[in-house]
Amino acid sequence: MKPKHLLLLLLICITIACKNNKTTAAINIVTKDTTLIKKDTVVVPPVKQEIKYKSLSGLADTTFVRLADYSGDFAYDLRYATTNNFLKAKVYDCPECYTRVKTAKALLKANKEFVKLGYRIKFFDCYRPNSVQYKMWKIVPNPQYVANPKKGSIHNKGGAVDITLETLDGEEVDMGTDFDFFGKRAYHDNTNLPKEILANRKLLKETMEKYGFWSIRTEWWHYNLSAMSNAKVANFKWDCGE
Structure with a gap:
């Protein structure tokens, strides 16, 4: 070439x-x-992570458990962790709702029935350490309103709760008074109230009794689990974290 x-x-x-x-x-x-156009125009939906709740199976009846770990169907307004209560004082370091396992099982069953009817249990107070009972007694040393901490309350045993009902949309049901209203209007045997209020209290009372709880005459919100009456007063304290 x-x-x-x-x-x-x-x-x-x-x-x-x-x-x-x-x-x-x-x-x-x-x-x-x-590639850039694709990334800019295609909307990737966020991945929904399903919350896995713990099981009460295998736990001793006297074990203390945090209810929020076992169900997402409850609501909370834990007043004694605020100043919005009859004491006008905050006596819990942080808001948590603990009970004994036996109480938790009964609450889960009762709440399941309420949910079917379009409601859920809302907690004002749950297990109360005996040290908190002493704080309350120091502020209001009157057994008509606060149990003497030397003897203790069923709240101190993990067998009592103060509750109301709310709709599944978060609207609190009308029970006639606020929580911790100490007067005749809060009595179960006061029938001189609007029919709607009486019906709401009846629904709460009859359903709770169906699952082993009993009420006290002067407080529509207070329920004790009969099976926990003889339990020991406790001073278990939960960790508030940081």
Whole structure:
């Protein structure tokens, strides 16, 4: 092959190579741009992580458990962790609702029935350490309103709860008075109230009694689990974390 022909062939190869490189670069640019467009326009829905609740199976009846770990169907307004209570003082370090396992099982069963009817249990108070009972007694040393801590309350045994009902949309049911209203209007045997209020109290009372709880005459919100009456007064304290 003559030198001039060889030179011509070399120039042709260089030209073709340059064109191929440009084409490859163009393809890469389009590919990158297309990827960006896809990322910008395709909305990826957030992954919903299902909360796994613990099981009470295998736990001793006297074990203390945090209700929120076993069901997401309860509501809470734990007043003694605030100043919105008859003491006008905060006596819990942080708001938590603990009970003994036996009480928790009964509450879960009762709440399951309420949920079928469009309601859920809302807690004002649950297990109360005996040290907190002493704090309350120091503020209001009157057994008509606060149990003497030397003897203790069934709240201190993990067998009592102060509750109301709310709808599944979060609307509190009308029970006639606020929690910790100490007066005749809060009595179970006061029938001089609107029919709706009486019906709401009846639903709460009859359903709770169905699952082993009993009420006290002067407080529509207070329920004791009969099976826990002879349990020991406790001073178990939960960890509030940071």
